Amino acid sequence: xxxxxxxxxxxxxxxxxxxxxxxxxxxxxxxxxxxxxxxxxxxxxxxxxxxxxxxxxxxxxxxxxxxxxxxxxxxxxxxxxxxxxxxxxxxxxxxxxxxxxxxxxxxxxxxxxxxxxxxxxxxxxxxxxxxxxxxxxxxxxxxxxxxxxxxxxxxxxxxxxxxxxxxxxxxxxxxxxxxxxxxxxxxxxxxxxxxxxxxxxxxxxxxxxxxxxxxxxxxxxxxxxxxxxxxxxxxxxxxxxxxxxxxxxxxxxxxxxxxxxxxxxxxxxxxxxxxxxxxxxxxxxxxxxxxxxxxxxxxxxxxxxxxxxxxxxxxxxxxxxxxxxxxxxxxxxxxxxxxxxxxxxxxxxxxxxxxxxxxxxxxxxxxxxxxxxxxxxxxxxxxxxxxxxxxxxxxxxxxxxxxxxxxxxxxxxxxxxxxxxxxxxxxxxxxxxxxxxxxxxxxxxxxxxxxxxxxxxxxxxxxxxxxxxxxxxxxxxxxxxxxxxxxxxxxxxxxxxxxxxxxxxxxxxxxxxxxxxxxxxxxxxxx
Amino acid sequence: xxxxxxxxxxxxxxxxxxxxxxxxxxxxxxxxxxxxxxxxxxxxxxxxxxxxxxxxxxxxxxxxxxxxxxxxxxxxxxxxxxxxxxxxxxxxxxxxxxxxxxxxxxxxxxxxxxxxxxxxxxxxxxxxxxxxxxxxxxxxxxxxxxxxxxxxxxxxxxxxxxxxxxxxxxxxxxxxxxxxxxxxxxxxxxxxxxxxxxxxxxxxxxxxxxxxxxxxxxxxxxxxxxxxxxxxxxxxxxxxxxxxxxxxxxxxxxxxxxxxxxxxxxxxxxxxxxxxxxxxxxxxxxxxxxxxxxxxxxxxxxxxxxxxxxxxxxxxxxxxxxxxxxxxxxxxxxxxxxxxxxxxxxxxxxxxxxxxxxxxxxxxxxxxxxxxxxx
Numbered sequence: 001x002x003x004x005x006x007x008x009x010x011x012x013x014x015x016x017x018x019x020x021x022x023x024x025x026x027x028x029x030x031x032x033x034x035x036x037x038x039x040x041x042x043x044x045x046x047x048x049x050x051x052x053x054x055x056x057x058x059x060x061x062x063x064x065x066x067x068x069x070x071x072x073x074x075x076x077x078x079x080x081x082x083x084x085x086x087x088x089x090x091x092x093x094x095x096x097x098x099x100x101x102x103x104x105x106x107x108x109x110x111x112x113x114x115x116x117x118x119x120x121x122x123x124x125x126x127x128x129x130x131x132x133x134x135x136x137x138x139x140x141x142x143x144x145x146x147x148x149x150x151x152x153x154x155x156x157x158x159x160x161x162x163x164x165x166x167x168x169x170x171x172x173x174x175x176x177x178x179x180x181x182x183x184x185x186x187x188x189x190x191x192x193x194x195x196x197x198x199x200x201x202x203x204x205x206x207x208x209x210x211x212x213x214x215x216x217x218x219x220x221x222x223x224x225x226x227x228x229x230x231x232x233x234x235x236x237x238x239x240x241x242x243x244x245x246x247x248x249x250x251x252x253x254x255x256x257x258x259x260x261x262x263x264x265x266x267x268x269x270x271x272x273x274x275x276x277x278x279x280x281x282x283x284x285x286x287x288x289x290x291x292x293x294x295x296x297x298x299x300x301x302x303x304x305x306x307x308x309x310x311x312x313x314x315x316x317x318x319x320x321x322x323x324x325x326x327x328x329x330x331x332x333x334x335x336x337x338x339x340x341x342x343x344x345x346x347x348x349x350x351x352x353x354x355x356x357x358x359x360x361x362x363x364x365x366x367x368x369x370x371x372x373x374x375x376x377x378x379x380x381x382x383x384x385x386x387x388x389x390x391x392x393x394x395x396x397x398x399x400x401x402x403x404x405x406x407x408x409x410x411x412x413x414x415x416x417x418x419x420x421x422x423x424x425x426x427x428x429x430x431x432x433x434x435x436x437x438x439x440x441x442x443x444x445x446x447x448x449x450x451x452x453x454x455x456x457x458x459x460x461x462x463x464x465x466x467x468x469x470x471x472x473x474x475x476x477x478x479x480x481x482x483x484x485x486x487x488x489x490x491x492x493x494x495x496x497x498x499x500x501x502x503x504x505x506x507x508x509x510x511x512x513x514x515x516x517x518x519x520x521x522x523x524x525x526x527x
Numbered sequence: 528x529x530x531x532x533x534x535x536x537x538x539x540x541x542x543x544x545x546x547x548x549x550x551x552x553x554x555x556x557x558x559x560x561x562x563x564x565x566x567x568x569x570x571x572x573x574x575x576x577x578x579x580x581x582x583x584x585x586x587x588x589x590x591x592x593x594x595x596x597x598x599x600x601x602x603x604x605x606x607x608x609x610x611x612x613x614x615x616x617x618x619x620x621x622x623x624x625x626x627x628x629x630x631x632x633x634x635x636x637x638x639x640x641x642x643x644x645x646x647x648x649x650x651x652x653x654x655x656x657x658x659x660x661x662x663x664x665x666x667x668x669x670x671x672x673x674x675x676x677x678x679x680x681x682x683x684x685x686x687x688x689x690x691x692x693x694x695x696x697x698x699x700x701x702x703x704x705x706x707x708x709x710x711x712x713x714x715x716x717x718x719x720x721x722x723x724x725x726x727x728x729x730x731x732x733x734x735x736x737x738x739x740x741x742x743x744x745x746x747x748x749x750x751x752x753x754x755x756x757x758x759x760x761x762x763x764x765x766x767x768x769x770x771x772x773x774x775x776x777x778x779x780x781x782x783x784x785x786x787x788x789x790x791x792x793x794x795x796x797x798x799x800x801x802x803x804x805x806x807x808x809x810x811x812x813x814x815x816x817x818x819x820x821x822x823x824x825x826x827x828x829x830x831x832x833x834x835x836x837x838x839x840x841x842x843x844x845x846x847x848x849x850x851x852x853x854x855x856x857x858x859x860x861x862x863x864x865x866x867x868x869x870x871x872x873x874x875x876x877x878x879x880x881x882x883x884x885x886x887x888x889x890x891x892x893x894x895x896x897x898x899x900x901x902x
Contacts, residue, residue, distance in 0.1 A: 003890045006856035007870060009849045010863045023901030043593030045704030045755050068592075129706065133755050187826035187850040210843075217586070231588030239591050332707040362897040369893055376896075407889065482900075525756030 001188070002367045008183035016208035018182040018200040023363045025299035027177050028169040028309040030115035034088050035060075035289045037119055037282050038126050040227040041068040042234055046129040046526075048077050049229065049238075050278040053084050057290040062282070064275050066245045074526055075145050078134050082148035089114040089155050093320035113170060113309070113316040116159055117293060119194045119225035119285050120175045124163050126227040127171075131156030135329040136521035143523045150329065157330045158319050165346060167308045167353035170316060174292040181299065185209050194288050195222040202295060223281040225288070230281075237277050245270040302360030308353070331515040336508035337501045344496045355488040359419040365484060372409025374416075374486030375457065377402045384476040387469055388460075396469050398461045398476045400426075402483055403434055408455045416459070416485040424464030424475070426485055432456050459485070531677070531784040535570035538787075540797020544571025547680030552673065552773075553720040554831045559776045562786060563822040564832060569676050569783040572796055574833035580798050580806040581813040583836035586829070593702075600702040601685065604750055604759050609665050609686070612698070615750065615761040616688065633668035641681050644670040652729075653736040655689050664689045665698075671728035676783040684725040694744035697725045701751045705760055710751060715764070722747040723769035727777075745770060794819055825851050858883025 008019040034055040041047040047068045052060040063080045065073045096108040118124050135153025137145040163171040175194050184191055184200035191197045195216030203212035216222045219230035229238065248270045252263030334342060358365040358374070368374035381401040388397040410416060414428045434454040465475040477483050502511045536544075551568055558564065567574055578585045604612050608629040633639070635647040648669040655664055666687040673680050686698035699722045703714045726747065730740035746763045753760035794816050798806035817837065824838040825847055832838075839848060844862050846854040860866040860883050868874035869884045870891035876884035 001850065001852035001856055003856045003886060004894055006846075006849070006853040007866075007887065007890045007894060009853050010846060010857060010866050010870075013849065013863050014867055020898065023898065041592050042590035043596030043702060045706060045752065132706065185849070187848065187853070189826040189829060189850070229590070231590040231593075234590035234592055235588070362900045363894070366893040366897040370890060405892070524754060525758075 003370055004363075004367050005183050009185060012183050012200065012209065013185035016185065016210055017203060018184045018209060020181065021183045021363060022181040022299075022357075022361050024302040024361050025296055025305065026167075026180055026302050026357050026360065026364075027172060027296060028115070028301070028305050028312070029293055029297045030169075031112065033115040033117050033172075033293060034085070035117045035286060035293075036085070036123070036127065037225070037285045037289065038123055038130070038227045039229055039278065039282060040126055041065075042229060042231065044068070046126065046133050048074060048130065050282060051077075051081060052279075052282040052286045053081065055088060057287070060283075060286050062275060062279055064271075064278055066242065066271055066274055068242070071526055075137075075149060078130070078149045078152060079146035082146065082152035085116070086148050086151050086155065089116075089159075090320065092316065093324075096317065108317060108321075109310070110313050110317045110320070113313045114159075115169060116171045117289055118171070118173050119289050120192060121173045122192075123225070123227055124160055124171060124173050127156050128160035131158075131160055132332075133524075133526050136524065138522040141522060151323070154323060154327075154329050161330070162312070162315060166350040167356070168312055168315070168349075169309060170312050174289045177296055178292055181296065184213075186213060193217065194225040194285065194292070198288050198292060202291065223284055225285040226282075233277075233281060241270070241274045241277055245274055302357065304356035304360050308356070328515065332521075335501055335512035335515075336504050337498050340496075341498050344498075348495070358486065358488050359422070362484070365419070365486065368486050368488060369406045369484075372407045374484060374488065375402070375404040375406040375408045375410070375455075376482065376484035377404030377406065377457075379477045379479050379481045379483055380456070382476060382479050384471045384478075385469075394469065395462070396465055396471060398465070398471060399429065400459050400461065400477055400483075402457045402459065402485070403454060404457060405454045408457060410457075410487060414487060416487055417489065418477075418483055418485050420483065421464055421475070421477075425462050426459040427462070429458040429460050430456075431458075457485075529784075531787055534787045534792065535566075535678075535783070537793070537795055538566065539570040539572050540795050541800070542573050542576070542798065545573050546571055547673075547675050547678075549682050549684075549721045549724040552675055552680065552682075552724045552777075553717070555675070556720060556772050556776045557827060557831055558823055558825065559779060561823040561828075561832075563817065563820040563834065563838070565676060565783065565786060566820050567796075567834070569678050569786075570796075576798060576806070577796055577813070577817075578833045578837055580808060580810065581817060581837050582810040583834075583840060585833035586836060587833065597702040600752060600757065600759070601700045603757060604700050605667065605686075609667070611759055612665070612686070612750065612761075615759055616748070619761045619763075627665055629665045629667065631667045632670060641670060645672055645681065649732055649736065652687070652689075652695070652732060653738055656695070656733060656736075656738045656742055671725065671732055673724065673728040673731060675777065676786075678783060682725060682728050684722075684728075687725075687729065688748065693742075695729060695742055696744050697722050697729065697747040699725075699747055699749050699764075700759075701749065704752045704754065705762070706754050715749070718749055719747070719764050719766050720769045720773065722749070722764065723766040723773050726766060726770060727773060790819055824848060827851075858886050860887070 005021050008021050012019045032055050034053065036051060036053045038051045039049040041049045048065055049068050050062065050064045052062055054060045061084055063077055065077045067073050092110050092112050092114050095111045097111055098106040099109045101107040118127060131153045133153070134149050135157050137143070137150045137153065139145060139147040139150070159171040162168050163173070175192055175197055178197055178201060179191055182201045184197055186196060186200065190213075193216065196213040199212035199216040200209040203209050219232060223233065224230050245267070248263065248266040252260060252267050255263040358368055365374055365376075369376055379400050380403045383399045386396070386398050387394050408431050410428050410431070412428050412430055416426050416428060417424065418426065432455065434456050461476060465471040499505070504511045547568055555565070555568075567577070575585050613627055630651060632644060632648050632651070635643050638644070648666070648671065651666065652669070666689070669684060669687050671682045671684065673682055684697050685700045688696045688698050699718050701714065701718050703711055726743055726745060729743040733742055734740045745767045746765050748761050749764045750759050750761045752758065796813060796816055797808065798813075799808040800806050814837070818841065822834070822838040822841065824835075824842040824845075828835040828838060842848040844864060846857050846860060846863055846866055849863070857866045858880070860869060860880065865874060866887060869876060869880065870887035872888060
C-alpha cells in the first residue's frame with residue numbers, strides 16, 4: 001500500500017466506482033486463456049467437489065465429485081480434469097520458433113503458451129495441492145490411476161510454482177490481476193472477493209460500486225468464488241443432495257430387474273440435481289472471471305509485457321521438453337540449494353517487475369516520485385556540448401538542470417535513468433531549492449508550502465549519444481522538455497552464486513539424497 | 528451481585544449470557560482497543576443474534592462437512608484412550624513411559640456443571656503436579672478458568688498431557704492438514720494464540736493452588752492430519768510470543784468495571800424476543816444503543832467478529848474502513864471526505880494535519896499529473 005493507491009481507494013469510495021492505479025496493462029492476456037473454477041469440500045485438505053473448466057466462455061465443462069470422500073471418484077475427477085487441461089497445455093508445445101541463444105546458437109521457444117486463469121489466490125493454492133496430490137501417482141502398480149493424472153499433477157505443479165514469480169502470467173488469479181490495475185472503494189481484504197472487486201470496477205448500469213459490492217457479498221446472490229463453498233449452501237443444499245445420491249446409489253445396487261431400472265433412473269436424477277446445484281454455485285464466478293479478462297484486455301499493454309511473456313514461453317518450453325524426456329515429478333520439498341536459488345530468482349524477478357512497470361506506466365512511476373526515488377519535471381537549462389576531461393580522452397558530458405516539484409531524496413553522486421532514454425545514465429550533481437518562479441511549472445509554486453518545495457536538480461549525462469563530442473539531436477533533453485528520472489533499474493541483476501547441490505554445506509543439512517519418487521509416494525492416501 | 532455485573536446484565540437484557548471462550552479471548556488480541564467488543568463480550572451478549580437483529584447479520588457459518596471432519600479427526604486421535612496420540616507423543620516428543628493413564632473430565636459423577644467440572648480439573652491437576660509420579664496422564668476435556676476484564680471465563684482445551692519432559696503440555700487438535708510438513712500459516716497462528724490462552728489458564732490454576740506455574744510448558748503440541756490422509760502428525764509449537772501478547776492485552780484490557788462506568792446507565796441491548804424467539808426490538812433502537820459504545824473497526828474484524836458488518840456500515844466514511852494501511856498512508860486522517868478535501872486543497876489543514884495535508888496534496892498532484900500524461 002502506498003499513499004497513491006491509498007488516495008485512489010479514497011477517491012473510489014467517494015466516486016462510488018473503482019479508480020485506475022495503472023494506465024497500461026501489466027499482465028499478458030493470452031489469445032486463448034483457459035479458465036478453471038474449482039470448488040472444494042469444506043474441512044478437507046484437498047477434496048475436490050466440482051470444477052468448471054474450459055477455454056470458451058460459452059461452453060464450460062463441468063466435473064463433479066458426487067461422493068467427495070470416495071478415493072476412486074477423486075481420481076476419476078482428476079482424470080476428467082486432465083482430459084481438458086493436459087491437451088490444452090501440451091498443445092502449445094507443438095509450434096515453436098528458433099530464437100538466438102548463447103554463443104551464436106539458437107534454441108526453440110513455443111510460439112505461444114498456456115494461460116490458466118483462476119478466480120483468486122485461494123484457487124491457485126487449491127490447484128497447487130491438487131498438483132501435489134496427483135503428480136506422484138502411477139498408471140501401474142498397486143494403485144494404478146489414469147495415465148493423464150500424474151501428467152496433470154506435474155503441469156499443475158509447474159504452473160502454480162510459476163504463479164509465484166512476479167510478472168509471470170502462465171497462471172493468473174483474476175482478483176490479483178484486477179487489483180494491479182484498479183483501486184476499489186473497499187479494503188484489500190475485501191478485494192479478495194472477486195464478485196465485490198468486480199462490482200466496484202464494473203458495476204451494473206445505474207448502480208454504484210458500494211451497492212453493487214453489497215450484492216456481491218450476499219452468498220445467495222453471488223455464490224463465493226471458491227474453492228470454499230458457502231456454509232449455508234453446504235448445509236441446506238449440498239449435504240441433502242449428496243445424501244440423496246448416496247441413498248439412491250445404495251438402493252439401486254440392491255435392486256434387480258425392473259426395479260433396478262427405476263433405481264438407475266433415480267440415481268441419474270439425484271446426480272443431475274447435484275450437478276445443477278453445483279453449476280448454480282460455479283457459473284456466476286465463471287462469468288466473472290471471463291468479464292475480468294475482458295476488462296483487462298481492453299487496456300493497452302505496457303511495453304515490457306511482451307518481454308515477460310517471452311520468459312514465460314521459455315519456461316513453458318523448457319518444462320514441456322523436460323516432461324517429454326521423462327523428467328521426474330517435482331520433489332515434495334526443495335533441497336537447500338534449490339530453495340536458495342529459487343528465492344534469489346524470485347527476488348530478482350520482483351525487482352525487475354517493479355522497475356519495468358514503473359518504466360511502462362507514469363502512474364506506477366508516480367509511486368516512486370512520491371517516495372523520492374524518482375522525480376519528474378521540466379528541463380530549465382541544458383549544456384548539450386559540455387566536454388569533460390576523461391581519464392584517457394575528452395568525453396561528452398552534457399549537463400542539464402531539471403526543475404521539479406517532487407520531493408527529491410536522491411543524493412548527489414547517485415546515478416539515475418529516464419524511461420525515455422534508458423541507454424543514458426545521469427549522475428546527480430546537485431539538488432538545490434528553487435527560489436524564483438522563472439521557468440518553473442506553475443503547480444510547483446503551489447506545492448511550495450508543502451513538506452518539500454520545488455527543487456532544481458543538476459544532472460551530468462553519459463551514454464546514448466554516440467561516440468563523438470557532439471550530441472546527436474534529440475539525445476540530450478532540451479529546455480522545456482518534460483523528463484522523469486529514477487534510481488530504478490531494469491538492468492540485469494547478477495545471479496547470486498550457490499554451491500552445487502552435492503556440495504550443500506552441513507549447516508544446511510549436507511548434500512540431499514538424490515530425489516527419486518518411490519512407491520509410497522504413488523500410493524499415498526488421498527482421503 | 529456487584530454494580531458492574533448488574534450493569535452488564537442490563538446491557539445484555541433477558542438473553543442468557545454467552546461466556547468468553549478461547550477463540551473470543553484470542554480475538555481480543557486482534558483488536559484490543561475496541562470498547563464495543565470488550566463490553567459485549569464481558570456482558571456475554573449473543574453477538575450473532577444481536578448482529579442479525581440490528582440488520583447486519585454476521586457473515587459466518589459453519590459447514591456441516593467441516594464440523595463432521597473436525598469431530599471425526601478428534602475422535603480418531605482420542606480413540607481407545609488416545610492410543611494414536613500416545614504413539615505420536617512417544618515418537619515425536621519422546622514421552623518416556625510405556626503406559627499413560629487417561630482421565631476424562633467431561634463430567635464429574637454425571638454432573639456437567641461448569642464449576643463442578645473446573646473444581647475436579649483443578650483437584651486432579653494439582654494432585655498430579657505434586658505427585659512427582661513418573662506415570663503420564665492425559666486429561667481429556669479439562670475445564671479451566673481465566674479472568675478476562677474482571678470476569679471469569681471457562682475454557683476447554685482439547686487435552687492436557689502430563690508429564691512430558693516434566694511439564695504439562697497443552698494439546699491442541701486441529702483438522703487442517705500439514706502437507707509435506709507445512710500447514711496453512713494463518714491457521715497455525717490462530718491455533719497458537721488459542722493454545723496460549725489455555726497455557727495461561729493452566730498457569731493461573733497452578734499459581735492459585737500454590738504450585739509452580741512454570742510446570743506448564745510454553746510449547747504446545749499441535750496435532751493435525753498428515754498430508755491428504757487422516758493419520759495424525761504432531762508438532763511442538765512455541766507460544767512464548769503469543770503468551771506475551773496475550774498477557775499484555777489482558778492487562779491492558781481496562782477493567783470492565785471502569786469501562787462500563789464511562790457510559791450512562793440504562794443502556795440495554797435487549798432484543799425483546801417474543802415467545803417464538805423472534806426479536807421485536809426495532810433495529811434502529813438497537814443501533815442507537817450500540818453506537819454509544821465506540822467500536823474500532825478495521826477490515827480484519829470481518830474475519831473474527833460477529834458485529835463486523837454493523838461496524839463496517841457505521842465506519843463507511845472513515846479511512847480505516849479501507850484498511851489500517853490506507854489510513855496510515857493518508858497521514859492518519861480519519862475521514863475519507865476530509866482526506867480528499869485536504870488533497871484538493873479545498874480544506875485548510877487543522878491542528879496537527881499540516882504534514883498529512885502536504886503529503887496528500889503531493890499525492891493528488893502526482894496522481895492527476897500521471898493520469899493526464901497517459902491521456
